[in-house]
Amino acid sequence: MAITTVPETPRKPGRPPSPYSARPQRTSLGRKVRDNLTGHAFLIGAVLCFVVFSWYPMIRGIVMSFQRTRRGETTWVGWDNYSRIIADPSFWTAWQNTFYFTVLALVLGYVVPFFVAILLNEFRHAKGYLRILVYLPVMLPPASALFLFKFYAYDPSEAGLFNAILKALHLPTSQWMQSPEMTMPAMVVASTWMNMGGAVLIYLASLQNIPGELYEAAELDGAGIWRRIVHVTIPQTRLILALLAMLQIVATMQLFIEPLILANGAGAEDSATSVAYLIYQHGFFQNDLNGAAALGVIMLVVLAGFSAVYVRLTAKQD
Amino acid sequence: MAQDSGTRTLISHSQLSRGRGKVIYWTLLVVVVAGFTLVFLGPLYWMVTGALKSGQEIAQTPPSLFPKDPQPQNYIDAWNNLALAKLLFNTFYYAVGAVLFQLVFDTAAAYSLSKLRPIFGNVILALMLGTLMIPAMVLIVPQYVTVIDLPIVHINLLDSPFAIWLPLVANAFNIFLLKRFFDSIPEELMAAALMDGATSLRTLWSIILPLSRPILGVVSIFAVTAVWKDFLWPKLVMPSPETRTVSVGIYAFAGGTPMNVVIAASVIAAIPTVIIFLIFQRNIMSGLTTGSIKG
Numbered sequence: 001m002a003i004t005t006v007p008e009t010p011r012k013p014g015r016p017p018s019p020y021s022a023r024p025q026r027t028s029l030g031r032k033v034r035d036n037l038t039g040h041a042f043l044i045g046a047v048l049c050f051v052v053f054s055w056y057p058m059i060r061g062i063v064m065s066f067q068r069t070r071r072g073e074t075t076w077v078g079w080d081n082y083s084r085i086i087a088d089p090s091f092w093t094a095w096q097n098t099f100y101f102t103v104l105a106l107v108l109g110y111v112v113p114f115f116v117a118i119l120l121n122e123f124r125h126a127k128g129y130l131r132i133l134v135y136l137p138v139m140l141p142p143a144s145a146l147f148l149f150k151f152y153a154y155d156p157s158e159a160g161l162f163n164a165i166l167k168a169l170h171l172p173t174s175q176w177m178q179s180p181e182m183t184m185p186a187m188v189v190a191s192t193w194m195n196m197g198g199a200v201l202i203y204l205a206s207l208q209n210i211p212g213e214l215y216e217a218a219e220l221d222g223a224g225i226w227r228r229i230v231h232v233t234i235p236q237t238r239l240i241l242a243l244l245a246m247l248q249i250v251a252t253m254q255l256f257i258e259p260l261i262l263a264n265g266a267g268a269e270d271s272a273t274s275v276a277y278l279i280y281q282h283g284f285f286q287n288d289l290n291g292a293a294a295l296g297v298i299m300l301v302v303l304a305g306f307s308a309v310y311v312r313l314t315a316k317q318d
Numbered sequence: 319m320a321q322d323s324g325t326r327t328l329i330s331h332s333q334l335s336r337g338r339g340k341v342i343y344w345t346l347l348v349v350v351v352a353g354f355t356l357v358f359l360g361p362l363y364w365m366v367t368g369a370l371k372s373g374q375e376i377a378q379t380p381p382s383l384f385p386k387d388p389q390p391q392n393y394i395d396a397w398n399n400l401a402l403a404k405l406l407f408n409t410f411y412y413a414v415g416a417v418l419f420q421l422v423f424d425t426a427a428a429y430s431l432s433k434l435r436p437i438f439g440n441v442i443l444a445l446m447l448g449t450l451m452i453p454a455m456v457l458i459v460p461q462y463v464t465v466i467d468l469p470i471v472h473i474n475l476l477d478s479p480f481a482i483w484l485p486l487v488a489n490a491f492n493i494f495l496l497k498r499f500f501d502s503i504p505e506e507l508m509a510a511a512l513m514d515g516a517t518s519l520r521t522l523w524s525i526i527l528p529l530s531r532p533i534l535g536v537v538s539i540f541a542v543t544a545v546w547k548d549f550l551w552p553k554l555v556m557p558s559p560e561t562r563t564v565s566v567g568i569y570a571f572a573g574g575t576p577m578n579v580v581i582a583a584s585v586i587a588a589i590p591t592v593i594i595f596l597i598f599q600r601n602i603m604s605g606l607t608t609g610s611i612k613g
Contacts, residue, residue, distance in 0.1 A: 038518050039436025046427035047442060049487035054449045056469065057460035064460060119350065121327050124334070126351050132599055133358040139595040141547050143565035144584035148365045151577040158379040161364060167380070193361070198606060205607035212326025219330065228328055254455040257549050261569065276455040283459045284554065296456040303453055 065294035081294035085282065093270050094278045098255055100184050101274065105252040109192040109199075110245060116196070117203035118233060131204070135197035142194060146261040149190040150177070154262065177263050180271035187258040187272065195251075199244055206240040207233070239314075246310050250303055256280065275299055369393065369582035376578055389578075396583035399575065404560070405567040406590070412482045412552070412563065413545040417538045419483045420492055424537065425530075428496030429522050433508055443497070446490040461485065462554050481555035482545065492537050495605070499533040500526060536605030539598050546591050 068077045085091060120130050137145060153161045154176035163173040176186050214232045223231060234241070256276040259265060263272035265281075275295065283292030333339040368376060369392050370385040396402060431439050465475045465485075475481040503526060511521045527534070545552075545563070552563040562570065564587040572580050595602060 035434065036436040039430045039434035039439065042426040042430035042434060042518070042522075043436070043439070043442060045423035046446075046487055046493065049423065049484050050446055050449065052464065052468065053461060053485040054452075054457070054488040055445065057457050057464050058449075058452060060464065061457065061460035064463070118328065119346075122329055122334075123347055123350070124331075125347060130351065130354055131603065132596075133354045135599070135603070136358055136362070136592070136595065139543060139591045140588045141549075141565045141584075141591065143549055143569055144588040147568070147572065147580055147584045148361055151581055152364055152368050153361065157377070159377050159381050161361075161381065164380045193357075201603055201606055207327070208325070210327075215326055215328055215330070225328065233328065250453055254453050256455065261572075279455060279458065280550070283462070289459055289463060292459045296459055299453065300456045303456075307451065 061293050061296055064290055065297045068290050077290075081290045082298070084288075085291045085295050085298070088278070088282075090266075090270060090273050090278055094273045094275045097184065097271065097273055098253055098275045101188060101255050102249055102252045104184060104188040105191065105248065106245070108188055109196055109252075110248055112192065113196045113199035114203055114241070117200050117207055118229065120200070121204055121207045131201065134200045137194050138197040140194070142257050143261060145194050146190060146258065149186075149193075150262050153190075154186055177272075178268050180267070180269045183263060183267045183271040187255075187262055190262060191252075191255075191258050199248075202240060202244065203237065206237045210236045242310070242314050246307065249306055253299065253303060253306075365581055366585055369396075369578050369585055371578060373576060373578065392576075392578045392582040393586070395576075396579045396586060399579065400567060400571050400583050401559075402564065402567075402583060402586055405562055405564040406587075408556075408561060409546060409563045409565075410590075412479055413542045415479055415483045416486045416545045417541045419487050420489060420537060420541045421534060423487045424489060424492045425496055425527070425534070426522070428493050428500055429526060431493070432497045432500035433521075433526070434518060443493075446488075446493055448490075449488065450490050458550065458554070461551075465555055476555055477558050477561045479561075482548075482552060485551070486541065486544065492540070495537060496530075496533060499530055503529055532601065533605075535598070535601050539594065539602055540605065542594060543591055 065081050066076060066078060067074050068080065116134065120127065120134075123130070155161070155163065156175045156178050158164060158167055158173060160176070162176065166173050174182050176182050210233065214236065215228055218228045218232050254276050255274040259267060259272035259274050259277050260280075265277060266273045276299075279292045279295050279299070282288040282295065329339075334343045367385050370388040370390065371382070372387060372389050375382060375386060430436060431443050465481050467474060475484075507525055507529075508521055511525050516524070547565075548563070549565050549569075553566045553569070556562055556566065559567075559570070568580060568583045568587060571583070575583075
């Protein structure tokens with residue numbers, strides 16, 4: 001069969017339809033242009049929103065961090081914003097607090113949901129009920145949940161819920177948010193309670209994809225429950241575990257509403273100040289949007305560093 | 319998420335249904351159900367009943383399990399003093415608008431990227447997905463500066479609902495969810511429609527959308543809860559008391575209001591999302607897991 005070179009050929013019979021394009025392949029230029037225009041017309045609304053509220057602010061944030069706007073006049077100031085923000089007495093405290101929170105949240109908020117999911121996956125009863133319970137706090141507005149913790153749970157007197165429980169168990173009570181040592185652990189507990197539901201459900205879904213034969217084989221080889229978790233469950237969910245670790249680090253590094261509501265911002269002896277809170281302080285209270293933008297860029301660089309390490313580690317494993 | 323009693327998990331089914339295993343299983347089940355109820359429902363109970371207690375009762379030691387002299391007045395005070403009706407209406411209005419804007423623009427974009435595949439479509443998709451890597455806190459300052467003086471048109475969006483609606487359209491996760499769903503719709507259906515002379519818009523409307531109801535539901539629910547739960551962004555772009563969302567309004571009043579009233583207001587603010595969750599929990603959970611797992 002002769003293949004014609006006439007551009008108007010409606011469809012070449014020998015060519016299989018493209019798996020992606022719904023439109024039959026046509027070579028007419030006008031048609032192609034029109035199809036592309038239609039495609040972009042459908043994209044334009046979302047793309048404009050991305051341009052204005054996402055891509056442009058990304059670039060603008062970097063530009064702003066090297067500028068200073070005073071009385072409506074914007075000048076280039078080099079690294080001034082960076083040196084000013086690093087000189088802020090709270091700068092290193094904020095990073096220390098944020099890292100401390102991230103690590104505590106990894107221990108509590110990352111490990112606990114995994115084992116909760118393993119436990120829930122073994123039950124043949126009350127599954128739906130338990131799943132709803134775990135996810136319920138995720139649906140509360142964070143401000144609502146945090147006021148509950150602030151006023152009722154972390155009340156430093158013995159009328160507070162946690163102190164009443166500790167007292168009933170004859171354990172020493174705590175000052176909670178008014179004690180610099182307890183501030184971070186208390187915030188992590190509140191934050192984990194509010195947020196762990198999502199991780200539990202994601203783990204549950206990935207646990208259900210593990211082939212049962214693997215457990216069967218491990219059991220025949222005499223592996224106990226713990227060894228089955230280590231040698232079957234964890235390797236089989238490795239990818240999702242790694243992904244959620246990354247997502248959680250990114251989320252906890254942005255710690256903001258917990259210090260704002262539980263600790264009124266800085267907390268006892270600056271023990272609650274986070275990097276995100278410092279951005280907020282500089283940007284919207286000290287009228288230093290440029291400094292805040294510089295701190296945002298620093299945060300971006302730190303998180304990019306984390307991501308690079310993460311990609312390295314996960315690439316090596318595969 | 320069906321009951322998968324057939325599949326083998328960590329511990330074999332037979333081991334759990336015989337002798338010692340059975341005893342351990344049921345003990346553990348009871349302990350976990352009781353423990354989880356206490357941990358996850360307990361605080362909510364404490365919240366709802368605590369807001370019914372009087373000022374003295376809340377300060378007494380040890381705390382009482384039931385309010386001795388229930389004060390529904392706290393809830394009424396919260397409703398009136400904090401103008402909760404107005405705050406709830408604002409939040410509801412922003413949530414509905416967010417759903418509409420996201421459904422229209424994100425669905426159109428996902429349809430284009432999945433089925434029309436115009437030139438540079440993949441580049442645009444990659445740039446969109448790239449924004450998932452950028453933490454929200456990093457963008458908060460330049461986003462705010464952009465919203466108070468939009469580039470080129472120089473419009474100030476402060477206190478305008480568009481300041482909440484439009485940035486939410488730039489949601490790569492939604493577009494990704496929708497695109498993945500559209501990808502699974504067979505091309506033959508599209509081709510058949512095109513043969514009949516249907517336009518792209520007509521195909522989207524009468525073929526793709528009717529098949530996509532589940533995912534559209536998931537996107538809508540996520541949009542509503544995102545607006546209801548968001549705090550810092552609405553706090554920044556809705557500064558005047560008339561335009562506040564409910565969370566921001568409660569926070570603004572928390573300083574000068576008795577704490578039982580603040581808690582009562584928090585309970586009221588949480589009711590809509592809890593109801594949405596109880597009604598749509600299946601859709602929410604499936605959306606959550608399909609979106610993140612198989613990506």
